[in-house]
Structures are given as structure tokens and as C-alpha cells.
Amino acid sequence: MRLTEEQQHTLRAAVDRIIPPDDYPGAWQCGVGDYLARQFESDLRPMLDDYCAGLSALEAESVARFQQTFVLLSEEEQDTMLRHIEAGEVLTAWNVTPRLFFNLLVNTTAEGFYSNPEQGGNRKGVSWAMTGFEEPLQ
């Protein structure tokens, strides 16, 4: 099973709210999508159904709450959505526990963004330079 195109778009928007771009790139630009694609084929394979169900539910929740697809919400609206899910406050029926999905989303995004560049989610060692762990990679 793989992510549908819609789930992929939702994922992209969501990880960029977990680690948004500012003066350093956000999660997606750093490759967290690539990191997750690899993980969905390996370590996260057992969680993939939950992950996909959560992304679809996030989208349905967005339509229910804002009558709009998640990717087209403003950043503030997206954050509001995510805060509700984090708190377990949902309007629609979820096939996965909202908090479980939210923790999975947050943890796996951070794992990609802050771990080794060669794992795909920390392109050019951006987060290591940002934190001061390492000198920036050339």
C-alpha cells in the first residue's frame, strides 16, 4: 500500500506545519518527504495503514471544520486543525486514534529533519547547522 496523491499533498502541508520554513528551510524542503517514503517501505511499514488513515482523516476533518481542503487552508487554519487533533478533538469518524496519528506525524517528521543527512530528511545537514551540532555542509 502506498500514499494516494491526496494523502501525499496532505502530508507535505502537514510536515511543513510541524517544522515550518523560516530563515531555515522547513521539513519538506529538507527532504522529510523522501525520508518518510523510505521509512514507509521499511521501519514504518507496520504503521503505514495508520499513517494513511490519519492523513485521510485529517483531510476529511479539514473539510468538516473549514469546508476546505487542508492544503488550501491558511497556515493559521492548518495550525488550528492540528491543535484540535493533538487534543483529540475531532468532528468526524477516525479509523485511527487522532492522538496516535498526531504523535506519529510529529515524531517521524522530527526524526527525518534532525537525523543523518543520508537518511533523506536533513538535506545538506540543514538542521545540524541550524542547531550548531555541526558546521554547515558544503
Add this chain to the structure above:
Amino acid sequence: MITSHDAIIVGTGAAGGIVAGVLAEAGKDVLLLERGPALSFSQVGRDHLRNQRLSIYGHNAGPELEGNPRVFVDPAGNARTVRPHEPDYHNNAACVGGGTRVYGAQAWRFMPADFRMASTYGVPAGSSLADWPITYGDVEPFYERAEWQLGVAGDGPALKDSIPRRRDYPLPAVPPNPQTVALKRGAQQLGWITSPVPLLINTLPYGGRESCIACKYCVGFACPTDAKNGSHNTMIPRALATGNCKLVTAAIADRVETDEHGNVKGVSYLVQERGKAQAHTARAKVVIVSAGAVESARLLLNSHTTLHPNGLGNEHHQVGRNLQGHLYPRAYGLMREKVFNGIGPGVTLATTQFNHGNLGIIGGGMLADDFIKPPIDFWYDSLPPDLPRWGLANKRFMRDNYTRVLHVRGPVQDVPSPDSRVTIDLGVRDRWGIPVARLSGSTHPATVVAAEFMRERGEAWLRASGCERVWSCRPGLVLSGGQHQAGTCRMGDDPKTSVTNKWGRVHKHDNLFVVDGSLHVTNGGFNPVLTIMALAFRSAAYIARSYFQCDCQ
């Protein structure tokens, strides 16, 4: 095929490697079994998500995630099967060198009072707290031997008031970092005595190997210049160089074999060869079990016969009890200035002020700063509890404060509980069909009281050091084991309350020894590895003297 040897040693960790080195250099024929492989620096790698310190998706030093389950029983009595990278597995590395291949290498001696805990504090209800059958004075020469044979960097005079010694460390202590300066200032303000942290790390070339290059990957990883001293690069190479020691990797000991009179005659083991398990039998005059506190107990329990229906050494149901590790209170504080300079190992300064003598507390522990923490480890471990876990606020804290957070942590002396225990689960077997270890119980509530006291000391230290904000992690009443696992075959004079005598020889067996952290009656308020090493030198010398008439130094 049956082979014959003077000694068989099961396990190549901190203890097994040392016993192998001592006996092989004494000219004895040694068979050394290791369940894992020998791992090169690049095989251990630098994966921030799969290492001995943060093992979200796996380990870098074994065991393999599949085929090596354990059973963990939670406080409510629910049993579940766990895999090696899950916290409740209480893993230690499975490779040549055992945990020493990837440890942080803090090289603490226990204090004199750590060997006399029951006499010092009395025994609280529900605890199996006891004195050791030996004193600090008995172990002191062997601490010195471990420090000089393997190589320890430290400052003996700075510690002499709390931990007496006859000879200083062979290597100078690691240099200070910016955080050292801040913490030293804080300690002075509080009137606390500090010292550099002793480490099994070459601060200068030693033992034919290079010195530390101050990288960021000590704890959880392998050393790029081989300057971190474990059994894999000191005593095991010495053992192999004699030509007297045969090291077999991927070798799983399934039983200690006994004859019809109950005498130990050898070990049966399985070797993974081209994906298949080949059965082997080895005979020896002496068998030494050094597989770590969980696996050593498991092997003795799995070696049951009609004469020893409860397992070897287990007439009084003591094998596997008193499992101890350490609760680890942690405190963090935010400094105005950067305190991180990227120079490893990172751990530099400790206080032993609170290991004993704390009103109303049994024991206590050492507090020190921390090894360099990879950013994802920091993200999981070290952020303030009131910081949002996502969004710009989280990212900016990581950006602004990764280099400004001071870390203080330390192992708290475990008050042992007989119910904190390793048994065998007959319903769950590993890939070789051997029943697995079942872990149950928790430490004694008095340990949590001591840990809470130490957490408060940690916070006080950070405040005095100039932290604007301080936060910390409150330890709970849990099973403590993990990489500091100990206690499951404790030494003692009374066979009813212990498993071995004061040399590690299993009661009622003439030629069966346990030599590893399992022997620890109590586990000190310190990282236990140097004590494991010292006891290994001591037991090895005893075995060489008593069984082979060798007076080895």
C-alpha cells in the same frame, strides 16, 4: 564434534574479554564464545536513529531485532513479547566487546560504603539490600589493574577524599569545555566538590593505540581512532595474540553441561553457519559465564537437569533475582551564553558529594554533565516540558538553544528488590529454540526517593551555574536494568541468599563461575563497568591460581 579446553568463557563483554586475556596469557587454552559478530567502526556506523543510546528503529551493536525476543511483565502483571530495540527489553550490545564496543566509557570506582550498604543504612522492608562479602580494599588493587591495563583518563587526587587510591590514573583527564566552567562555578557557589569524570578513553596515545580526536560520537557509537578502551581492543586482542584463545562469534551457548553427578563438564552451543545452526559441544576444566546480568541468569536457569531441576546454582531460587541497573534523574537548564563547543566526549565534570550521607536517603548517586547529544536525541530527551512539541516555537528553541542547554544527570544507587527478576519463559523461544528471559518486578520504592533527591540536587546545581530556566525529569518506580544491568547472581557467603561465593564460583559447584555484573550485590551510584572489570581481573587471577597454579599479574 567435541573440543576440549582449559576454560570456556561465555560472553566477550567487559568481564569475559578480561578473563580470556588473563587466562590465555597464563598459557591456558581458552574457548571464548560470543553470540554476536565482531563489528568494525563502519559497521557500527553513526546512525542517529539506530544506536545503543537512541534505538528507535534498531541497534548498531546487536542483537538482531528478529529472533531474539524477551518477555516483559509490566507492574499490572501483563506480559508481552518485546524486541531488542524496545526500552523494556533492557538490552546491552551483542557483539565482540559487548557493551564496551559502544559505551560512553565512564570509569568509576565504587566507594568503600557501596560495598557495605546494609551495614551503613539498614535493610528497608521489601528490599534485599546486603553487604558484599568483600570490601573496597579487596577490590582496590584490581581497580588499579583495570585502569592501567585498559587505560583510564582521570584525576585521582581530585577524587581522593571520596574514593581512596594508591596510584593515580595512567592518563590525564579530558580537558574542560565551556559547560565545565559554568558548572564548576555553580558547584563552588554551593560548596560542592567536583572532579573530572574518569573515562576509559586515551587522552594520549596508550596501549599501542591513538588518542581521542574529540569527536561527537562517544556514547552509543564506536570510536574512529580506537581511542575508547573496551575489551574488544585491549584484552581480547591480547588473548588472541597468545595463540591460546579461540574466539567463536555467532555462537549461542544454550546449556552449561553437567555429568550424572552434577559436575560441570562443559558448554553446548550453536553456531550460525550459512543461515543454519550447527550444534557444538566443548569440554573444559572451568566454565565461566559472562553473558551479562540477564543472559547469564538465563543460561544458568536453562541448564536445568534432573539433579538441578531449577537450573544450576538455583537450589534456593536466587538466580535471576535482585536485577538492578540505575534510575537516571536528569536536569536541564538554559544558559544565556553558548555552553556547547562541539568537542567530545562532552562529559567532563562530576560531583560525588551526594553518593552517601544524605539525610533520610539510602545511598544517592554521582551527578555529571553529559556526553554530546545528537540533535534528534536532544529533541526527544531534553526539551522543556512546556515547550510545544511542534511548530515554529519548537524549531526556534532547537535553533537558539541546542548549544545553550546545560545537562546534568547521574545513576542513582539501586536499592535492590528480590522481585526485580529474570526468569525463563517456556512459552517464548528465540530463533534457536531456546526459552527466553522474562523480566518482571521493579526497583524498591527507596530508589525512587533517592532519585528524586538527586533530581533536586541537579536542578540546584544548574541554578547556581547561571541557568535562567531549569527543568527536569522525574524518575518513576520501574524495573531498572538496561546497559547497567547487574545483581542477578550476587556473590555472598550464605548459599541461601546468594548464588556465588566471593570469587564468583557458583555455590556447590567446583568449576562453574559467573563473572560479570551479575555478581554485584549492590550496583553503586556510578556507572558499573570498571567494577565489572576489576572483579573480572580478580576472579581471573583466582581461577589461574586455584585451577592452573599460575600466579598471573
